Amino acid sequence: RWGVIKDRNIQSRLLNHVDKDFKNVVEKGDELDNLESAIDEVKRGGFVFIDEGSVLDYNFKDSCEYITIDTNIESNEWAYGIANYSPYTNVINMKFLEFKEKEFFNQLKIKWYQTDKQCDSSQVGNDTPFDIKTLSG
Numbered sequence: 001r002w003g004v005i006k007d008r009n010i011q012s013r014l015l016n017h018v019d020k021d022f023k024n025v026v027e028k029g030d031e032l033d034n035l036e037s038a039i040d041e042v043k044r045g046g047f048v049f050i051d052e053g054s055v056l057d058y059n060f061k062d063s064c065e066y067i068t069i070d071t072n073i074e075s076n077e078w079a080y081g082i083a084n085y086s087p088y089t090n091v092i093n094m095k096f097l098e099f100k101e102k103e104f105f106n107q108l109k110i111k112w113y114q115t116d117k118q119c120d121s122s123q124v125g126n127d128t129p130f131d132i133k134t135l136s137g
Contacts, residue, residue: 002048003030005038010051025050035059042066057113064119 004011004026011031014022029050032038039059041047043066049056056068082089099105 001030001041001046002050003032003038003041004050005035006031006033008051014050061113061115062117064117067119 002025004014011026014026017023030041030047032041032049035051035055038049038051042049053068053070060066060068080092082092
């Protein structure tokens, strides 16, 4: 079993992908109500939760019982939307540049994701490729 949280970015991206296999993943999988129920399903076992890597990394950071597998399918970079020719564009760009130069976002990532866990990665199987084609049936 597998699934996504309804009305989230991942569900929308899969449903609107040009490759029908991505749409099949959503249509053949479970639709979950929220993040808590999705994490609970994973912890009960026998369930693959598909979501943004940063969400999974954060929620599983303190346990070696669960892993995240990076699909390298699409990235989820941060962006902001603003009206064309907005007087705020330069201000926002300058602030983001300042944050980048001061490594503000890197510091946040360390603060949010740093963990003391040390898992044995040799226990993770790698004999069968797990990709969208396999998952979609």
